[in-house]
Amino acid sequence: MAIDTTPSALTPLSPILEAAQECFVEQGYHGTSIRVIAARAGLSVPGLYHHYRSKQQMLQDLMKHAMTSLYRQSEDALAAAASDPLAQFNALVGCLVRFHAFERAPAFIAYSEIRSLDEEARREHIARRDAQQRLMDQVIEAGVAAGEFSTPHPTEASRAIVTMCTSVAQWYRMDGPLTPDELVDRYLVIARMTIGARG
Template sequence: MSTAPAERPGPDSPPRGGGRDAITAAARESFAERGYHGTSIRDIARRAGLSLSALYYWHPSKQHLLAALVEEITHDYFRRCDLALRETGDDPADRLCALVRVTVEYRVSRRVESNIANLEWRNLEPENRERLAGLRRAATGLWADIISDGVARGAFHDEHPDEARRAIVAACNAIAQWYEPDGEITLPELADRYAGIALRIVDHRG
């Protein structure tokens, strides 16, 4: 992994306020427009309206920026899932629908970041990929636990729960690539449709 250059400022010369948010926004926009390899660290600094030394104060490399962006949006997803599930009872069908709805809403509200995380995952260096893969496995566990509980309690009758989970997650994740907020389907309608699709996939017999 690349290291910070000598021009990185010390603690006595921090960048102006809002620097981190400006850098994150600039990186998000640049990665979305040009891809990871098509974006330089200078491009990001220029778009953020900051000097290179100010950028390096927060992030020692472009790779560090990519990993930080993927990590932040994944933690945000977990926060939303946790809140949705805490507000839902223990019925497996209700919990699956809650998870589907929050995922659909997340993929729409953080569409750009979702696509970056999906497309640029391969460009994470092994150390970062290994660390962030743990977060992905934890996300898989949320879905797997709910579906397994539904099968165990006789609410879901699908004979292939792992494949059912993959199909539901893949469908929800793909929304970031095609959904248009100004289209004919509102976000609540879309979330409800996908919740219904998920219940059919796991063969829910309410």
């Protein structure tokens, strides 16, 4: 099948958020100071505080940006696919793999720094994550109902496939042995086996 090779179209970050993202990936949220972020952004600490009231606000904005972008791209992929469950499934798996291959830094932070969010922001992030998971749940449920997928455990299969796709951000390298196209192709084979796709 033809694979869309377009990179994930993440909206550009502000220079400050770009600096914060780099620092959080390199040193972790708790290992990064405001002073380090300001220096990376070419600002003084007071200059940084003029734009962001806290390091926590920067983390929240980064995580919301990543999850909102992934959800939008997932909806776009589903809208562009044919209406049958297998086409929808292929489109969503491809979108997830590409996003986590091309956008490793924001995806990594969105996964690894949940523990660093304050309580309200954590609830909001988990709600966005659950909404993203529900897209896959619905596609697989529709495929099972239509007799196109034979998995006896659609909920667990959905979670396993999303987890497999999102983990790409933790290990994939553009200079590695697999191109994004090849990675999507292989993940589609594994994912279709997981749901028992017919044909």
